[in-house]
Amino acid sequence: MTTSTRPLPTAPTTPLNASRTLATAARVLRQLRHDPRSIALMILIPCVMLFLLRYVFDGSPRTFDSIGASLLGIFPLITMFLVTSIATLRERTSGTLERLLALPLGKGDLIAGYALAFGALAIVQSALATGLALWFLDLDVTGSPWLLLLVALLDALLGTALGLFVSAFAASEFQAVQFMPAVIFPQLLLCGLFTPRDTMHPALEALSNVLPMSYAVDGMNEVLTHTDMTADFIRDALVVAGCALLVLTLGAATLRRRTT
Secondary structure, three states, X not given: OOOOOOOOOOOOOOOOOHHHHHHHHHHHHHHHHOOHHHXXXXXXXXXXXXXXXHHHOOOOHHHHHHHHHHHHHHHHHHHHHHHHHHHHHHHHHOOHHHXXXXXXXXXXXXXXXXXXXXXXXXXXXXXXXXXXXXXXXXXXXXXXXXXXHHHHHHHHHHHHHHHHHHHHHOOOHHHHHHXXXXXXXXXXXHOOOOOOHHHOOHHHHHHHOOOHHHHHXXXXXXXXXXXXXXXXXXXXXXXXXXXXXXXXXXHHHHOOOOOO
């Protein structure tokens, strides 16, 4: 006698469906509502770090002006990366992801729903951090505050995309956190925050030219020093947005039902 095994149903490969994507985003937001620690990490930690940084350089406010705008984009990227990677991994290890993909829900719908939910929180996070830096911590910015907010939001969305992507390769929440030194720290060192990129070793400068955080910092510096939107700012913003979209696409392609 032979026995046959029924294969697990695969997620549909149909184009994105707006209703399924919105339903996924609403479910994620409902779950996050019952997780105040994650909400606090996403929304409050960047503000706390900026507040701390301002008074670390209390005797040298121009130092805060020179690096505060860059960190206004970097802090949201890091926090969204951490929270998104851990939250998505938790969905997989708990079996929620497997049950969802057994429904008529495509991988693209799932990733887009997560991105939409975390993106909504990223808007709140970026608005609070930008408002705090400009109107309470007296960050001196030459350009429009709206452009500063735009780059901060794009950075937060990039962190969300990177978190969704790396969660596919982690088997535990501890491993998800371990990806931060591999994914975030090299970009942090090479983005031009600590030293101008054109003074680095040529090999490191070439590597920094393909890392999205470099363009996030460059975009913030454009707002810091120019009154109007420049061509370089548009390029930097498009690169960060394009990288976020590319990583989200890769995240949908690598999404797995369960962690083995």
